[in-house]
Amino acid sequence: MARHTGPSNGAELRHPPGTFDVMPAESGAWQHVLATFARVVSGAGYGLILTPTFEDIGVFQRIGASTDVVRKEMYDFVDKGQRHVALRPEQTASVVRAFIQHRPTTPWKAWYAGSQFRFERQQAGRYREFHQVGVEAFGSADPDLDVEVMALAWEFYRALGITRMDLLVNSLGDSRCRPAYRRLLVEYLLAHQGDLCDEHRDRIEDNPLRILDCKRPGCRSVAEGAPRQVDHLCDECAAHFGRVVEGLAALSIPFTLQPTLVRGLDYYTRTTFEYAGTGLESAQNALGGGGRYDGLVAAMGGPDTPAVGFALGMERILLALDAEQVALAGGARLDAFVVDFAGGTVARDLTARLRVAGFRVDRSFDGRSPKAQFKAADRSGARLALVVGPDEAAAGTVGIKDLQAAAEQVTVGMEEIVPELSRRLG
RNA sequence: GUGGCCGUAGCUCAGUUGGUUAGAGCGCCAGGUUGUGGCCCUGGAGGUCGGGGGUUCAAGUCCCCUCGGUCACCCCA
Known part of the structure; x- marks a missing residue:
């Protein structure tokens, strides 16, 4: 009968013993x-x-x-x-x-x-x-x-x-x-049987080669004097x-x-x-x-x-x-993060359009505050923030802010975004 | 399969000889800034103290059981 049929009382679900998640x-x-x-x-x-x-x-x-x-x-x-x-x-x-x-x-x-x-x-x-x-x-x-x-x-x-x-x-x-060597080895091990560790003393015939690899002191000293396959x-x-x-x-x-x-x-x-x-x-x-x-x-x-x-x-x-403290290349960075606090329509359409054009782009959802969206943009590691507030939305423009340099935010027309991104990320 | 150590917030941990509403840092959310991240300040959310039973007026704290984690033996990647 199965002893483990599910999480024990009150236990949360987790990965099985001996397994792990790579997040x-x-x-x-x-x-x-x-x-x-x-x-x-x-x-x-x-x-x-x-x-x-x-x-x-x-x-x-x-x-x-x-x-x-x-x-x-x-x-x-x-x-x-x-x-x-x-x-x-x-x-x-x-x-x-x-x-x-x-x-x-x-x-x-x-x-x-x-x-x-x-x-x-x-x-x-x-x-x-x-x-x-x-x-x-x-x-x-x-x-x-x-x-x-x-x-x-x-x-x-x-x-x-x-x-x-x-x-x-x-x-x-x-x-x-190998058979000839094995006979030689068994012969040698039997002669030194008393010095072997408890586990291997009675298993010489079973798997003599294994004893050569045993880490216990007794076996190890016996192994040191044992005939070597490379010599036979x-x-x-x-x-x-x-x-x-x-x-x-x-x-x-x-x-x-x-x-x-x-x-x-x-x-x-x-x-x-x-x-x-x-x-x-x-x-x-x-x-x-x-x-x-x-x-x-x-x-x-x-x-x-x-x-x-x-x-x-x-x-x-x-x-x-x-x-060895080898630094591995970090995860893939985003090219841009769309910050839209003008209703979200531009974010929806621009994000999709840029992804189709081959850029790596993410955005916020749920109409969060500008501050929260910029914070998310910063955490995402994106190189640029594409800013759309009520002003830009009305004018059909987008603000481009470099999140990793102290450069001024510039404004470009919606149709110039793709060439502008290509130029900056090229 | 055997043994050591360890289970308190998302993470890292504190919590006195048992004694009031269980804390900190980081992280998260919000505000300070009616449209701008990182730094700073303020506030907030978040806990069946792994689970069950017992002792006690009282258990995160003591006892028993159990589940889980981790390390080691064995062996191997």
């Missing part, structure tokens, strides 16, 4: 970030893809049964048609599903932006509904594509003004060399990784080799990377991450297709911008 006063920053991302990735041949916000739960279960995302964070339910669906916890699986369903010719490069859902308790930089932008590139195993993807994220952060971050890079090997790559993976590292250096993108970087999703092969914000005070400091997933398309029933991509968290990006 117009703050949405300018979101628009700026999204526009910047679209510019960077579309300029590299990536096309926008939109997929459903929810999918059959099977789509996401392919992410990996041992991941927390699937085990305990899925926001799923049975719908009225008895379908078991889930709000997407990430978008890579959805894009892969779309790739398999539509079979575009490769190489195929797509970018996305939108909401993700994971059912967890909220904290700084982490929400139940959160937002990501990302890219996915299918059909090439070329390490230079890994470098392209990492460079795009780098360029995007740089374009926004984020400087305090580390690019962490690792290689997880592939289906040939097969020839092909080693060559691939070598080319990736070489490419990053060639493009002057600073990075840190982090052999313990595992990441939360099981499908990664070879290259994995994460952009860690170093200016953030909150515990959640991953600005974004990604990697190569050469086996996922086939695992989901598609043709054997290598792929690489990343996802970047909007909320984390905004936190980083805030931490």
Whole structure:
């Protein structure tokens, strides 16, 4: 039986736990970030893809049964048609599903932006509904594509003004060399079992790579002496990784080799990377991450297709911008604000006419006092006030007052307004 | 799922060992200026003190429950 059926007694309506509203006063920053991302990735041949916000739960279960995302964070339910669906916890699986369903010719490069859902308790930089932008590139195993993807994220952060971050890079090997490494690692961990933290002591076989990422002191000291995947790559993976590292250096993108970087999703092969914000005070400091997933398309029933991509968290990006005190371009300003205290007819007609002509114009309603209307004009940030009192209305003229300069108010005929505005705002 | 902290006006907060009609700043509205914003002055509107129950002559204040927020663990964006 549903435990939560509505607002509790006397409670006001509010957004669900773990979600938030972005009000117009703050949405300018979101628009700026999204526009910047679209510019960077579309300029590299990536096309926008939109997929459903929810999918059959099977789509996401392919992410990996041992991941927390699937085990305990899925926001799923049975719908009225008895379908078991889930709000997407990430978008890579959805894009892969779309790739398999539509079979575009490769190489195929797509970018996305939108909401993700994971059912967890909220904290700084982490929400139940959160937002990501990302890219996915299918059909090439070329390490230079890994470098392209990492460079795009780098360029995007740089374009926004984020400087305090580390690019962490690792290689997880592939289906040939990872099993051997995994056996080596399990062997090592079993030998040091007593030093591991309580949670991981009995789960070595379960997900040994995860232990490398554990933050507890016991696991960490064991991890430091553990065999490293990068030292046990097969020839092909080693060559691939070598080319990736070489490419990053060639493009002057600073990075840190982090052999313990595992990441939360099981499908990664070879290259994995994460952009860690170093200016953030909150515990959640991953600005974004990604990697190569050469086996996922086939695992989901598609043709054997290598792929690489990343996802970047909007909320984390905004936190980083805030931490670095990056001033974002404010919201769009108005060109003019019509102040009409002669009945409102001129305001009605002139505002509409100017908007059709392409100007950004607003006005007051309810026949407020001149003082109140000028106050509203001032607050709107409009460059000019277009003043219509009884005198102007009778004469068929309009007063033009510059709200941001100490210039005299001038009067022009109604028909000269458009050219006059063009001249002043040009 | 577990734990810490916090819920008083639109926002940020004050409110004494429980004690009269619950306050401030900012914001909003109006007036000062019978047609002119920003600065200033005056006034006004706006509160089930998160909700429910209890103790008490008396509860914003104490107790219990509950809802919500926030941060952290886990994990990640």
